[in-house]
Amino acid sequence: MSADITFFLVPDDDRARAVRCCGPKGGLPAVAGHWFSAADAVETWETYFVPPPPPTRRFLRRPRPQPDLWDRLRWIVPISHDASGTFAVPDPVTHALAAATPEELDDLAEQWTEQLRREDGDEMTDDDLAALLRAVAQLATTALDTGGTLYCCFC
Numbered sequence: 001m002s003a004d005i006t007f008f009l010v011p012d013d014d015r016a017r018a019v020r021c022c023g024p025k026g027g028l029p030a031v032a033g034h035w036f037s038a039a040d041a042v043e044t045w046e047t048y049f050v051p052p053p054p055p056t057r058r059f060l061r062r063p064r065p066q067p068d069l070w071d072r073l074r075w076i077v078p079i080s081h082d083a084s085g086t087f088a089v090p091d092p093v094t095h096a097l098a099a100a101t102p103e104e105l106d107d108l109a110e111q112w113t114e115q116l117r118r119e120d121g122d123e124m125t126d127d128d129l130a131a132l133l134r135a136v137a138q139l140a141t142t143a144l145d146t147g148g149t150l151y152c153c154f155c
Helices: 013-018 038-049 091-099 102-123 129-146
Strands: 002-010 030-036 074-077 085-088 149-154
Touching (some): 002 038, 013 085, 013 149, 030 038, 030 102, 038 149, 091 129
Antiparallel strands (some): 002 030, 002 149, 074 085, 085 149
């Protein structure tokens, strides 16, 4: 769980790398949240929107476990000693958020809220998760419209 999480848009990884914890300054598009795990949030969104790959038939072999999201993220600034880092939101998640209907975003926000309530109890974020998710979806739309990338930093 991170105290400060910011989803933001910049044109490329170099500019994302220059963003210091937590979030861009100077009017760049950004959405801030508090007291949740950024990577876990993105994983929840991915699970909701992006279907898993179809199983492959393998004879006499055990299925390979899928790496968890932390291992699959494209880290722009790896997690440091102060528990801060920056990653690019995966393209399938960005596309799914941008294409989501208001009803889907509300349903996802409800599921995400329940998940955090189960996991964090009284320590759960005070953020309006539905509003945060709608704002991140708008950033995702802007990212696709402008050719930018949706990033997330946390500290």
